[in-house]
Amino acid sequence: MxxxxxxxxxxxxxxxIAAPSFQDGxxxxxxxxxxxxxxxxxxxxxxxxxAAQPFPPDNAAAGLPAAEKIVNNYISSVLVQNGAIxxxxxxxANGAIQGKVLSIRxxxxxxxxxxxxxxxxxxxxxxxxxTVKGENRTNIAANxxxxxxxxxxxxx
Numbered sequence: 044m045x046x047x048x049x050x051x052x053x054x055x056x057x058x059x060i061a062a063p064s065f066q067d068g069x070x071x072x073x074x075x076x077x078x079x080x081x082x083x084x085x086x087x088x089x090x091x092x093x094a095a096q097p098f099p100p101d102n103a104a105a106g107l108p109a110a111e112k113i114v115n116n117y118i119s120s121v122l123v124q125n126g127a128i129x130x131x132x133x134x135x136a137n138g139a140i141q142g143k144v145l146s147i148r149x150x151x152x153x154x155x156x157x158x159x160x161x162x163x164x165x166x167x168x169x170x171x172x173x174t175v176k177g178e179n180r181t182n183i184a185a186n187x188x189x190x191x192x193x194x195x196x197x198x199x
Contacts, residue, residue: 070137070187073117074145077130078164078189080118081147083107084128088149089160091126096156098126098149098176127177140183145192148177165192 087105091098099105105123107113110131113121117140119133128147132140145165150173152158161170165181165188185193 066137066139067186070139071189073132073136073140074183074187074192075189076115077118077132077145078147078192080113080115081121081128081130083113084121084123085147085160085162088123088126088128092149092151092160093156099123100125125177127179129180132183139187143183144180145183145188146177146179146181148175148179150175164189166194167192168194 084102084105084107087107088098091105102108102110102113102121102123107121107123110120110122114134116134117132117136118130120131122129122131126149130145130147132143132145147165148163150161150163150169152172153174161173163169163175165183166179166185169175181188181192
C-alpha cells in the first residue's frame with residue numbers, strides 16, 4: 044500500500060510539472076488558428092501593393108468586411124491598418140490571450156513591387172533587404188507565440 048501511495052505521489056508531481064507546458068501548447072494552437080484566419084486579409088493587402096504600392100488604410104479600402112465581422116471561436120476582430128493585419132483575441136480564447144493582439148505586417152522591397160510581399164508575424168525578424176510596413180501591436184507573451192512570430196535570440 045505504501046509503495047502505491049509513493050507511485051501516486053510521483054505521478055501527481057509529474058502532472059503538476061507538465062500542466063503549464065500543456066496549457067502553453069493549447070494557447071499556441073489557438074494563435075496558430077488565428078494566423079490562418081488572417082490569411083483572408085493578406086491577399087487583398089498584397090494585391091493593393093502590387094497594383095499601386097500604397098497599402099490599404101483600413102478594412103473597407105482592402106475590400107474586407109468591418110473588423111468586428113471577421114471572427115471565429117478565438118478571434119473577436121481582424122483589423123487592417125496601413126497594410127498591417129491586427130488580430131484581436133476574444134470570444135472563447137484562453138484567458139492568457141483574451142483581449143491581446145497579434146500583428147502580421149507586410150515586408151516589401153520598396154523599389155520592386157514585382158517582388159511578392161513577405162509577412163512578418165509579431166516580433167519576427169524582417170527578411171533581408173526588405174522593409175516592414177505598419178505598426179507592430181503584438182502584446183502576447185513570447186512564450187505563447189509560435190516560433191515564426193518570435194524575435195530571434197542573438198548569442199554573444
